[in-house]
Amino acid sequence: MTGPVRLSLGRTRSVCPECLDTIPAERFAVGDTVYLDKTCPAHGRVVTPVWRGLRSYDVWSRSPRATALPVSVKTDIAEGCPRDCGLCADHRQQGCCVLIEVTSRCDLVCPVCFASAGRHGVDMPIDEIGIALDELRSGSGQVHIQLSGGEPTVRDDLPAVVALVRAKGFDFVQLNTNGLRIGREPDYLAALADAGLDCVFLQFDGVSDAVYRQLRGRDLLAAKRLAIASARAAGVGVVLVPTLVPGVNTGEIGAIVDFAKQQMPTVRAVHFQPVSYFGRNPRAPSDEDRITLPEVMEALIEHAGGAIGLEDFRPGSAENPFCSFSGRFAVDRSGRFRSDPEPGTGCCGSQTGNTTGEAGCCEATTWRSPAVARAQRYVAGQWTKAPQEEMPAAGLEAFDAFLEQQSQRLSLSGMAFQDAWTLDLDRLRQCHIHVAKSDGRVIPFCAYNLTDLQGRSLYREPST
Amino acid sequence: MTGTSGDIPDLVCARCDKPLEMRKVEASYLGQTFPVELPCCPSCGFVYVSEELASGRMLKVEQALEDK
Numbered sequence: 001m002t003g004p005v006r007l008s009l010g011r012t013r014s015v016c017p018e019c020l021d022t023i024p025a026e027r028f029a030v031g032d033t034v035y036l037d038k039t040c041p042a043h044g045r046v047v048t049p050v051w052r053g054l055r056s057y058d059v060w061s062r063s064p065r066a067t068a069l070p071v072s073v074k075t076d077i078a079e080g081c082p083r084d085c086g087l088c089a090d091h092r093q094q095g096c097c098v099l100i101e102v103t104s105r106c107d108l109v110c111p112v113c114f115a116s117a118g119r120h121g122v123d124m125p126i127d128e129i130g131i132a133l134d135e136l137r138s139g140s141g142q143v144h145i146q147l148s149g150g151e152p153t154v155r156d157d158l159p160a161v162v163a164l165v166r167a168k169g170f171d172f173v174q175l176n177t178n179g180l181r182i183g184r185e186p187d188y189l190a191a192l193a194d195a196g197l198d199c200v201f202l203q204f205d206g207v208s209d210a211v212y213r214q215l216r217g218r219d220l221l222a223a224k225r226l227a228i229a230s231a232r233a234a235g236v237g238v239v240l241v242p243t244l245v246p247g248v249n250t251g252e253i254g255a256i257v258d259f260a261k262q263q264m265p266t267v268r269a270v271h272f273q274p275v276s277y278f279g280r281n282p283r284a285p286s287d288e289d290r291i292t293l294p295e296v297m298e299a300l301i302e303h304a305g306g307a308i309g310l311e312d313f314r315p316g317s318a319e320n321p322f323c324s325f326s327g328r329f330a331v332d333r334s335g336r337f338r339s340d341p342e343p344g345t346g347c348c349g350s351q352t353g354n355t356t357g358e359a360g361c362c363e364a365t366t367w368r369s370p371a372v373a374r375a376q377r378y379v380a381g382q383w384t385k386a387p388q389e390e391m392p393a394a395g396l397e398a399f400d401a402f403l404e405q406q407s408q409r410l411s412l413s414g415m416a417f418q419d420a421w422t423l424d425l426d427r428l429r430q431c432h433i434h435v436a437k438s439d440g441r442v443i444p445f446c447a448y449n450l451t452d453l454q455g456r457s458l459y460r461e462p463s464t
Numbered sequence: 465m466t467g468t469s470g471d472i473p474d475l476v477c478a479r480c481d482k483p484l485e486m487r488k489v490e491a492s493y494l495g496q497t498f499p500v501e502l503p504c505c506p507s508c509g510f511v512y513v514s515e516e517l518a519s520g521r522m523l524k525v526e527q528a529l530e531d532k
Binding site: 393394395396397398399400402403406 | 486491496498499500501502517521522524525528
């Protein structure tokens with residue numbers, strides 16, 4: 001036998017990166033890498049690496065699949081996935097976190113941007129935000145809200161927007177931001193916190209200005225530090241969100257974790273996002289332009305020097321397992337990680353779910369998905385500010401030690417967004433991160449941001 | 465029970481009419497055990513948990529364990 005052994009791992013559907021037509025696709029492994037292989041009748045074959053690490057692929061593929069029907073169906077099935085989003089009756093998960101793009105303006109113009117935002121965008125009028133929230137509440141139920149953009153903090157009325165989200169009955173509000181304004185104006189963040197902001201989802205690509213210059217076009221590390229200082233003063237939890245680009249900041253994964261430890265308990269988590277090629281990334285990426293989730297886990301494990309292992313990370317439990325990983329770790333006084341295993345998050349509350357493939361271990365339900373509710377509780381518990389320390393009290397040291405240990409836990413997670421090359425419609429159908437449109441539709445994040453090779457989008461309106 | 469004076473509880477067991485004493489007890493919740501010192505009746509072993517403790521530290525510990 002000659003040539004590498006090709007191991008087929010199942011069939012799915014994807015899109016052609018040139019025309020976005022839905023086409024059959026196959027997952028296969030050669031060596032330690034899993035690829036997505038598809039051929040468009042008009043534009044030819046595309047093979048893209050999606051997972052480099054067969055050991056974790058095996059673990060992730062045995063993870064239970066939690067599925068649920070949408071709380072409400074807003075669109076008819078006509079052209080088929082991914083062109084009917086709203087959600088349609090074929091979607092198989094409910095919203096966990098829903099993004100509202102409150103502006104298309106931005107005070108940075110980054111080479112890497114999901115949103116193709118620029119300086120000359122527009123704000124969504126606040127009454128329109130109110131309508132979108134009402135639609136969301138009736139159509140999706142109790143979801144977490146992420147205020148996104150553009151850069152939301154270009155709006156002076158953002159505290160009123162946060163207050164509106166709260167007044168509409170949503171329990172958790174996070175702000176997706178580059179951190180520039182909140183760092184410069186601590187009072188602005190304090191006003192957001194007073195209005196009910198729970199968490200700052202802070203774009204944080206590295207610990208050296210070289211990284212920011214390459215990804216964002218200017219030095220930003222000092223601005224990031226100021227943003228964290230403002231969050232500390234305002235009592236808001238911070239999640240550091242690095243966009244990982246091979247050759248630019250993948251060498252700083254460990255250093256970002258060390259930085260996060262130094263900034264605890266204000267910094268509660270690091271949420272890595274391997275770069276995806278949509279928005280302002282219209283060129284066809286090469287295999288070397290991609291880093292996959294198991295490579296991020298490997299870098300984290302290696303950096304921890306034996307303190308943590310693959311068994312400390314778990315697949316996404318509400319979304320498709322291959323969309324994410326997460327682990328939560330105690331940090332001891334010397335700054336070293338200690339594995340802090342949690343009870344299993346198997347579907348239906350069981351510790352060990354059955355592997356039943358697409359159908360999942362729960363019957364699809366039209367009521368609130370328990371897996372989504374659990375994912376929301378995890379985020380609300382870990383990504384907000386740590387519990388305040390109590391004054392010491394004699395005899396109660398055991399309680400205090402436990403509470404301090406809780407505040408000294410750091411969550412490390414990653415989410416792999418899909419682009420036109422990596423899109424696997426089995427994964428997309430289980431997507432639980434959605435974007436709210438003002439007409440009441442909610443679009444799964446990766447469908448919303450999907451662009452073809454020329455940058456044309458299915459759902460996103462062109463930036464104005 | 466009667467009120468407290470300062471940090472040292474001036475408490476009497478309602479059933480045994482004996483002053484409570486600080487003793488080592490174990491508080492357990494969801495499989496985790498915490499060795500703490502709380503006012504106890506030396507006669508019947510009754511453990512007093514103040515409202516402040518129940519709605520403060522102890523609630524935070526319970527919530528953290530429930531969240532795990």
